[in-house]
Amino acid sequence: MYSGINLDFKYKYRTISVEHLKDLQEDIDKLRREGKLSDNEVYRSYIDTKKFEIPENLPNAKSIIILAIFSKLAVVNFHLDGKIHEIMIPPNYYDDGTTVEDFENLIIKDIIQEPGYKVEFTRKLHVKLLAVRSGLGEYGRNNICYIDGWGSMINLFAFFTDFQFEEDNWTEIKMMDQCKNCTICINNCPTNAIPLISDENFVIDAGKCISVYNEIQGIIPDWIPTDAHNALIGCMRCQKPCPGNKEVINLTEKLDDITENETKVLLEGQRDEKLANSLSKKLKIFSPSNSDKSLPVIKRNLAVLVK
Ligand code: B12
Ligand code: SF4
Ligand code: SF4
Numbered sequence: 190m191y192s193g194i195n196l197d198f199k200y201k202y203r204t205i206s207v208e209h210l211k212d213l214q215e216d217i218d219k220l221r222r223e224g225k226l227s228d229n230e231v232y233r234s235y236i237d238t239k240k241f242e243i244p245e246n247l248p249n250a251k252s253i254i255i256l257a258i259f260s261k262l263a264v265v266n267f268h269l270d271g272k273i274h275e276i277m278i279p280p281n282y283y284d285d286g287t288t289v290e291d292f293e294n295l296i297i298k299d300i301i302q303e304p305g306y307k308v309e310f311t312r313k314l315h316v317k318l319l320a321v322r323s324g325l326g327e328y329g330r331n332n333i334c335y336i337d338g339w340g341s342m343i344n345l346f347a348f349f350t351d352f353q354f355e356e357d358n359w360t361e362i363k364m365m366d367q368c369k370n371c372t373i374c375i376n377n378c379p380t381n382a383i384p385l386i387s388d389e390n391f392v393i394d395a396g397k398c399i400s401v402y403n404e405i406q407g408i409i410p411d412w413i414p415t416d417a418h419n420a421l422i423g424c425m426r427c428q429k430p431c432p433g434n435k436e437v438i439n440l441t442e443k444l445d446d447i448t449e450n451e452t453k454v455l456l457e458g459q460r461d462e463k464l465a466n467s468l469s470k471k472l473k474i475f476s477p478s479n480s481d482k483s484l485p486v487i488k489r490n491l492a493v494l495v496k
Contacts, residue, residue: 203323229396340434374427379417
């Protein structure tokens with residue numbers, strides 16, 4: 190154990206040489222040229238800021254490290270009017286306490302294992318593509334990345350380093366074998382965001398995906414049926430019944446219950462510092478300083494789920 194470093198998480202990783210940055214960018218540019226990427230503005234604001242290129246703060250970067258962290262589906266009980274509503278929080282929306290610094294330290298000590306090298310976290314890369322191209326994971330038809338033994342219950346992170354790994358992992362883009370004769374996610378997506386089986390059409394219509402609307406503030410469009418909502422934030426409809434998640438979907442992380450009073454005050458929507466602090470600790474979705482943005486999102490989504 191390294192003193193002062195949180196290593197209370199399971200990880201898998203792969204590395205890719207920066208020589209492949211051009212090919213990775215071409216994967217995305219090709220989809221853009223072919224008109225396969227939704228023009229939904231929010232989606233575009235997420236992906237158009239990403240680019241496979243050497244970062245300015247590490248001009249002599251040699252490799253990219255892709256880290257997958259196992260992250261369970263979280264569940265939380267909201268008490269309201271004598272009833273308990275058990276509600277899901279998908280992996281990657283709640284904070285498990287691990288910091289970027291923890292990951293960087295882990296990479297230096299466990300993966301690079303030599304002193305004197307730099308490791309820089311980046312949000313600028315499309316990490317599922319990196320995970321699949323490096324052989325760490327495979328795509329499901331729902332466009333989510335799956336890793337052997339952990340299904341899609343993962344968070345993905347990318348780092349540049351000036352260390353040159355001997356091994357260069359570079360593989361073809363792969364779909365999970367399990368998907369070949371399966372349409373469960375297609376049939377379960379409440380908004381038909383996942384295209385029907387065809388070799389031509391694989392990329393989801395992100396403008397139809399519930400997560401694009403319910404993870405930010407604003408009005409949820411009314412073409413999304415109310416019974417489509419299924420999680421406090423995001424959506425689990427294409428992952429929960431997926432055979433690729435059979436082994437891991439029931440390994441849930443139980444969060445502290447939200448009391449009757451807390452649920453009521455939250456749904457009333459008034460600014461309440463005590464509530465903001467308590468929900469920040471229990472739900473782990475936001476920090477108290479972010480509560481003005483996050484609480485209206487949680488309130489809006491919860492109101493639909495408890496109706
Ligand atoms: C934008 C974004 C979104 C958007 C768009 C999602 C999307 N599918 O692109 C919205 C807001 C809708 C979203 C939703 C979700 N997201 Co999101 N999102 C991102 C973000 C910021 C970028 C993703 C991206 O680059 N999309 C662009 C598309 C073009 O890339 P792609 O999906 O990899 O597309 C590839 C395939 O289509 C493939 N392809 C094309 N043709 C073919 C043909 C065949 C046969 C095959 C096999 C492949 C293939 O090539 C494409 C790339 O070249 C990443 C973080 C990051 N930095 O990467 C998180 C990320 C992808 N999201 C994540 C998660 C968890 C989710 C949700 C599951 C959250 C939830 N529970 O609600 C949903 C899942 C929705 C879905 N079905 O994809 C995780 C994924 C973890 C995992 N296991 O894969 C990430 C990595 C965040 C993280 N750091 O952990 N997300
Ligand atoms: S539900 Fe079936 S088709 Fe969809 S990702 Fe899972 S295994 Fe693949
Ligand atoms: S996350 Fe929900 S809305 Fe988005 S593709 Fe999956 S099932 Fe459909």
